[in-house]
Amino acid sequence: MKHLTTFRLIDAIARTGSIRSAAEQMAQTPSAVQRRLQAYEEELGYQIFDRSPGGVRLNAAGELVIQHVRETMAETVRLRSRIADLSGNRRGHVSLGCSQALVPYFLPARISAYQAEFPRVTFDVQVLEHRAAALALEDFTVDAVLVFSDGGVPEYEVILAVPQTLAAVMARDHPLARHDSLRLWQCYDYPVIAANRGFGGRTLLERSLYDKTFARAPVLETNSFEYLKAHVAATDAVTFQIQIGAPDPGGTGEIVSRPIDARDVPGGQLLLGKKHGRNLSVAASRFVEDIRKQLAEAYPD
Amino acid sequence: MKHLTTFRLIDAIARTGSIRSAAEQMAQTPSAVQRRLQAYEEELGYQIFDRSPGGVRLNAAGELVIQHVRETMAETVRLRSRIADLSGNRRGHVSLGCSQALVPYFLPARISAYQAEFPRVTFDVQVLEHRAAALALEDFTVDAVLVFSDGGVPEYEVILAVPQTLAAVMARDHPLARHDSLRLWQCYDYPVIAANRGFGGRTLLERSLYDKTFARAPVLETNSFEYLKAHVAATDAVTFQIQIGAPDPGGTGEIVSRPIDARDVPGGQLLLGKKHGRNLSVAASRFVEDIRKQLAEAYPD
DNA sequence: CATGGCGTTGCTTGAAATGCACCACCTGTC
DNA sequence: GACAGGTGGTGCATTTCAAGCAACGCCATG
Numbered sequence: 059m060k061h062l063t064t065f066r067l068i069d070a071i072a073r074t075g076s077i078r079s080a081a082e083q084m085a086q087t088p089s090a091v092q093r094r095l096q097a098y099e100e101e102l103g104y105q106i107f108d109r110s111p112g113g114v115r116l117n118a119a120g121e122l123v124i125q126h127v128r129e130t131m132a133e134t135v136r137l138r139s140r141i142a143d144l145s146g147n148r149r150g151h152v153s154l155g156c157s158q159a160l161v162p163y164f165l166p167a168r169i170s171a172y173q174a175e176f177p178r179v180t181f182d183v184q185v186l187e188h189r190a191a192a193l194a195l196e197d198f199t200v201d202a203v204l205v206f207s208d209g210g211v212p213e214y215e216v217i218l219a220v221p222q223t224l225a226a227v228m229a230r231d232h233p234l235a236r237h238d239s240l241r242l243w244q245c246y247d248y249p250v251i252a253a254n255r256g257f258g259g260r261t262l263l264e265r266s267l268y269d270k271t272f273a274r275a276p277v278l279e280t281n282s283f284e285y286l287k288a289h290v291a292a293t294d295a296v297t298f299q300i301q302i303g304a305p306d307p308g309g310t311g312e313i314v315s316r317p318i319d320a321r322d323v324p325g326g327q328l329l330l331g332k333k334h335g336r337n338l339s340v341a342a343s344r345f346v347e348d349i350r351k352q353l354a355e356a357y358p359d
Numbered sequence: 360m361k362h363l364t365t366f367r368l369i370d371a372i373a374r375t376g377s378i379r380s381a382a383e384q385m386a387q388t389p390s391a392v393q394r395r396l397q398a399y400e401e402e403l404g405y406q407i408f409d410r411s412p413g414g415v416r417l418n419a420a421g422e423l424v425i426q427h428v429r430e431t432m433a434e435t436v437r438l439r440s441r442i443a444d445l446s447g448n449r450r451g452h453v454s455l456g457c458s459q460a461l462v463p464y465f466l467p468a469r470i471s472a473y474q475a476e477f478p479r480v481t482f483d484v485q486v487l488e489h490r491a492a493a494l495a496l497e498d499f500t501v502d503a504v505l506v507f508s509d510g511g512v513p514e515y516e517v518i519l520a521v522p523q524t525l526a527a528v529m530a531r532d533h534p535l536a537r538h539d540s541l542r543l544w545q546c547y548d549y550p551v552i553a554a555n556r557g558f559g560g561r562t563l564l565e566r567s568l569y570d571k572t573f574a575r576a577p578v579l580e581t582n583s584f585e586y587l588k589a590h591v592a593a594t595d596a597v598t599f600q601i602q603i604g605a606p607d608p609g610g611t612g613e614i615v616s617r618p619i620d621a622r623d624v625p626g627g628q629l630l631l632g633k634k635h636g637r638n639l640s641v642a643a644s645r646f647v648e649d650i651r652k653q654l655a656e657a658y659p660d
Numbered sequence: 661c662a663t664g665g666c667g668t669t670g671c672t673t674g675a676a677a678t679g680c681a682c683c684a685c686c687t688g689t690c
Numbered sequence: 691g692a693c694a695g696g697t698g699g700t701g702c703a704t705t706t707c708a709a710g711c712a713a714c715g716c717c718a719t720g
Binding site: 379 | 697
Binding site for chain 1: 360361362363365366398402403405419420423424427430431434435438439441442445636
């Protein structure tokens with residue numbers, strides 16, 4: 059929207075930390091950007107960026123302004139969504155932040171189901187860890203988040219929280235796959251591979267092993283979940299994944315999962331959240347509601 | 360603010376109901392206004408106004424847009440207020456809607472007290488009846504309301520509600536003035552004059568008289584509270600006013616008031632309210648808090 | 661001490677918004 | 691049924707405002 063160009067500019071400057079890079083990002087010359095910013099500051103009566111030779115930084119007033127700017131831009135897309143909604147053809151855009159565990163199965167299923175009903179709704183999925191997700195909510199880069207948290211009070215509004223335990227992931231013909239459910243010590247009869255520290259499931263695993271005598275460091279760590287899958291499929295190694303991100307226990311793929319006995323795993327939670335007090339677009343709120351229902355059914359209290 | 364000119368225009372068109380009169384109000388030519396509107400509608404992808412030879416009217420999409428427009432403009436003044444606030448010199452603007460009863464004593468006292476502390480805060484006081492007050496809150500023309508309500512669930516957020524009974528108003532040397540408090544029937548020994556139907560106190564009076572045998576129609580009705588006062592001061596007539604709008608019982612002016620026994624008057628309420636979910640400017644929220652405290656002290660539960 | 665990044669500014673150019681005059685239309689009135 | 695007087699809409703000339711270019715001064719870094 060035309061009348062928001064100054065706001066987009068201010069947002070870009072705040073994000074990049076420099077007028078010149080913001081100009082490049084907006085396909086304009088630095089002088090144009092500089093002038094718009096200057097005009098806005100003059101109109102406001104206050105500087106909103108502190109200038110330094112290395113770039114610019116928001117000052118106290120700027121922090122208030124950028125909040126207003128981002129909220130206004132978010133409100134604008136919400137307005138468009140609501141208008142489109144009342145003319146029947148539901149279009150819109152939903153921007154999500156989620157943990158990696160939601161990527162392989164859950165979110166694709168939900169999004170494609172939603173898009174089957176509303177093909178004109180577009181999605182943006184960002185994989186974020188818990189802390190980054192909170193920040194993204196705060197500055198309006200995502201409408202909602204679906205993230206795994208192993209504790210701590212989130213500073214966003216939690217729409218739904220469902221408990222999540224771990225599942226062991228292994229090849230379909232793996233000896234462990236004969237059991238319906240596993241104790242953690244059973245898995246350590248085989249080589250254990252795991253995601254790097256920092257991923258939600260890994261933290262949960264560490265805490266599960268805290269006082270266990272059979273605990274050993276994983277024989278392999280990686281930041282690639284693709285690698286974990288491939289490795290598990292080809293060997294007798296075992297890895298772990300949060301329930302919702304694990305392959306279907308009864309699936310027919312190369313790898314399957316078995317739940318770990320709840321006694322062995324301290325409770326982690328999958329949180330569906332949005333920014334406090336934020337009004338979502340029609341599309342976004344419908345989708346969030348969709349997920350909420352789905353999760354509430356899948357994990358009845 | 361420059362980037363809001365289109366919004367101001369749209370607001371003006373919506374209020375006046377015609378492009379030409381909006382243009383006049385904004386000191387522009389109709390063609391300029393027409394073009395801006397057209398440009399905005401094109402950008403949005405939807406018409407906002409239904410055109411007719413007699414003028415224009417908001418359509419369904421327009422209703423959503425005007426809501427957004429007004430909210431955005433209100434948010435902008437709030438932003439300015441917050442920025443001004445952190446630089447120390449508190450300035451700002453507070454727009455209030457109130458019942459007539461608040462005009463003679465209560466509000467002037469509170470506002471002047473507030474302005475003594477913060478001289479750069481400006482005020483706008485609109486006398487509105489209960490229903491109009493709700494509308495004014497809704498379309499952001501007032502920040503908060505302080506109105507008398509004789510029942511019904513208000514659709515705005517009630518910050519504080521205090522009970523209000525009636526007071527009889529009479530000349531200082533009136534025989535009734537010898538009592539500390541009055542029963543309603545006592546007043547009807549004298550000519551009763553009253554405000555027109557529609558004013559808060561009048562409704563309360565009507566309901567108080569509902570099943571009373573001594574009830575008589577007022578010997579005079581007027582829409583001028585100034586007239587009521589003058590008449591009462593000059594004759595032995597009696598009139599009624601909501602407590603908070605009545606002269607000080609111990610005052611030294613030409614007229615005094617005496618409370619009516621609570622048994623005779625069904626409960627009315629004075630409501631302090633704001634729009635649901637709306638964030639007020641620093642100045643406005645401080646002032647509202649000021650009033651809330653004052654009322655809570657004056658009418659302890 | 662040079663170099664390369666940064667913010668800032670004077671001047672010129674181009675585009676976009678405005679104002680003017682005018683059209684087409686409907687509505688009520690004489 | 692002609693006629694004002696109001697409405698929204700538009701082509702064209704003009705003005706105003708924003709963008710681009712090039713250059714300056716600054717400071718941190720190597």
